[in-house]
Amino acid sequence: MSLTISFLAAAVVAGTPLLFATLGAIVSEKAGHLNLGVEGMMLMGAVMGFQVALLTQNPFIALFAAMIAGAAGALIYALLTITLRANQVVSGLTLTIFGSGFSSFMGQRLVGQIAPDKIKAFFKPVAIPGLSDIPFLGPIFFRHDMFVYFGYIVAVLLGIYLYKTTIGLNLRAVGENPGAADAASINITKYKYIHVLLGGALCGLGGAYLSLVYVPAWQDYVTAGRGWIAVALVIFASWNPYKALIGSYLFGGLDIIGFRIQGTSLHVSQYLIDMLPYLVTIIVLVFVSMRNSRESQGPKALGTPYYREER
């Protein structure tokens, strides 16, 4: 395998946690809620997924636990911002602080431990017959572990859900103009809660990928800021799950490029290269804000709480 192809394949793997977190953030934001607690929810999912994996040796139960953990964090945020109409930015930030603390705390005795063998075996790379033999694309996309394939499926399902189903249409209305959705007899509160929690579950999965498959051992603060990049990726992807696929893998590549360059003759400090994902995020954001087209704006009611009885 050429160097480029192996790099691109690794980018897909590195981008997978980003993908889940970004999709989770998209779901939440489509409902009108900007949840900056992505990093916190990922960490909660990472630690609970890992802990349950150690206890049960069962990948499905472990991933389920990760989803529950992420959703639990999202539930706190949801209670605050949906029912109690608290400020979304601060609530999300607090969730990140809380989630980091929770994850460090629970992970105290897990430090250094490696994911159980059963789990590792389950997530061994599997080549998809047929597809994996396509020149160039095959090795890049179709010789990975189940989690990566799961990522493709979730992204596509989310795209179909948002743009081709009635529920997805209703969701979009909730995020754009909750007054209109309310008048159309859509249950705003139900839609918001379900999707914010779903978003949290997806973020939890993203975290679990890191602790169970990517590393796969427990490290304190295993997400290392990926949650924040996911928040930026949502804007980069214009809140579109398909574009999120591209964005996530792109940034996955940026994530690992520092490490790769070390081995080459380029004498650039790894730390400077490590800045790349963040720099690129900023540059991308600037371009998006310069473009300023209607479709690339977020859901119009993003960040605002909804009161039906407001005068």
Place this chain on the structure above:
Amino acid sequence: MIKDMSYISMQGITKTFGKVIANQDVNLTVNSGEIHALLGENGAGKSTLMNMLSGIYTPDGGSIFIRGEEVKFTSPKDSINAGIGMIHQHFKLVDVLTAKENIILGQKTGLFLNQKALTAKIKEVSLKFGLDVDPDKKVYDMSIGEKQTLEILKVLYRGANILILDEPTAVLTPQETAKLFKIMSRMKDEGCAVIFISHKMNEVMEVADRITVLRKGNTIRTLDKINTSPKELTDLMVGRPVDLAIKRLEIDQQDIVLGVKDLRVLNEEKVEALKGLSFTLRSGEILGVAGIAGSGQKELCEAIAGLYPVKTGEITFKGDNLVGKSPKEIITKGISMSFIPEDRLGMGLVASMDMVDNLILKQYQSQKGWLIDRKPAAKKALELIDKLEIKTPGINHPIRDLSGGNIQKVLLGRELDSNPDLLITAYPVRGLDINASHMIYDLLNEEKQKGVAILFIAEDLDVLIELCDRIMVLCDGEITGIINAREATREKLGLLMVGEKLDKLEVENV
């Protein structure tokens, strides 16, 4: 389809918000095959009452009967299921979706969006009621009239046979209004009950069968249209005999104070919002500006005030060229001009601050040093409360808690206090009750007497005809005509508003 069956009966309805009693013991009965007008001033409680029929609010007291059965709506869903369709003053449409998508929002039509079946049903309902809507057009591309038609189609699609229209003609041209009334007649013929909220007398007299007048949250009376008159209705609305006539002060012609020549302005999408406007304005003159919303009124006001970039053209004020001057320069150079924007809390005032902090909004810059002395402004606040009868809990209370009329008084008070030579005011009486509105007209006449030149953008054609000296009509960024108000009629203005240019124009020579 039994005619005259009581479709809606609201009995003893009461609703409060915090300290404000919006509806008290209100009664309303509407029959099928009837157009029923709900008439009242701004703040009388009409919208609140209807919002209880549409399930957005729940009554604090009283009962609602639909077709003889008592109902308790806890959400818009209940109301829709009971066959009620409300068309709100502020449309409940999602801009980025198409007409079709807005119609099927919230419907139980299976998991996937079935395009063909939907389009067919939409076409069926459109034809039945004579509604012209393009199902695949995005809402943000639609005109206001189209959006309203879409709202009507939305509720009819859901099988509504009770329709509530909240101030539907506020944003329409006379021609679009006529179209709307035709649709309403169609609905009446089909046996629907149509409730139509308004504060415009002439429309009510034209199209309603029966009229219920509300005043300050109470039902005053329900009358048959044929048995009453505009005068009686107005008196009932206000509570006392009212002289609705607005005086026009006649003043000898004075010097030109504002000259606008070939003004061209580009909007955000780089399209010309003003396409070469030219007009003049004299001291002691009120020049009214009429036009469909979005014809360039906002851009004109803001361009003169320095808040909108000018592409080409001249704006001269007493010899000074205003083009290119920022609002700060206008303030600091002592250019004596005041702009009262349409968006009171969003532009003219700071909603969360108190009256004192709002009064210093422009004058703080002329204070010396880097600290602000608020004492003079506090004194001024008390004076204004007295002079303009502003009702407020106190000068240190956030002004967003005040009613619309009082907020406007604060804004006007501040601007008039600077003794401007030119006053630009956009929709100054929107949302105000009759008393407050007439106080504003009187204030404007006072300023006119002092020799102030006034540019008055308004939507009520009758007021424009009565108050102004001349009326300038904008359509699509151009002046279609400037006519002497004494010779103006609603029909003439209506034609100008949709783009017909009069052969005879009275244009001042610059």
Place this chain on the structure above:
Amino acid sequence: MFKLIKRSKVSNRKTTGIKLIAILLALLTSAIFIMILDLNPLEVYLSMLNGAFGSGYRVNETIIKAIPLVIAALGISIAFRMQFWNIGGEGQIMMGAFSASFVALNFAQLPKPILLSLMIIAGVIGGGLWALIPAFLKAKWGTNETIVTLMMNYIAIKWVTYLQYGPWKDPKSMGFPKVTNFTDNAILPKLLGVHIGWIFALVLVVFIYIFMKHSKKGYEIAVLGESENTARYAGINIQKTIITAMILSGGLCGLVGMIQSSAINNTLSVELSAGVGFTAIIVAWLSALRAPVILIVSILFAALLQGGSFIQTAFGIPEAAALILQGMILFFVLGSEFFVRFKIVWNSESKSDKQEIIVGREAK
């Protein structure tokens, strides 16, 4: 079923009361978790208080932890007042530390007062410039400042890491790379047992209070924060105001960086910000952006941190627990704001009509 009724006016006392109840609830909830760990919550809390204020040394430690919080929170409150969500405190602290360290390491021969003054100026400029970038992007193109400031944090941290592991690495440091220590004249002197940063903090509390409440610029920032249209209408130069506010905001954080590097770490280190940039956000929010309250809340949070590290040794509770407690307190206070704004009216079906009319009349 219940109904929400918006309160028309809320007294300051009631607001504070509700917030105190929230904090109490947070402590109670945390107590439950402490009990799960098989410990006595009362003992733990008292021990935290003891660890924060129990001796002269400990009080000093608490104050030392409070100083960066006060100054950073003041800076962040200015940005927040303008509705500019400056999450970049960490990065601005780091860059302030970097600039100050540059001066400290390269001009070590200067006399102490001059060197320290230069370091202060450098720190403020460093943090201010770092905040200027997102401010400029927002002013020019409306770029989302939350994410840009966040990203700038990581860039700053990586930059300092790069320096610490690379060009500025102290050749004498064995094993763990660190930057050369400052000379003595680059270290802030002490007064009453604590480095003079506390004087800076107090002075700044007064200054920022006057600035936000009584100065023209403070007024402009508040107007702009409320509505950009109103600011334009009032003739306020929006871009200039954003940039001034952010230079101030970043500059204060930069000052924190200088103080921490000079007085605490005595060198440049990637760990010197210690999450202050994020904690300060919570402090600013809890204080409703008011300077005097920031002072009090900072001291309380510092006590929480100091007490937290004390009980780590005393009870073996990991330091992350302090983060969890912080988070919980803020969750409860965030939630309590709802009760400040709204009154809940309970509606029982049986006596609905009478009850509702009474409510209606009462509301008059």
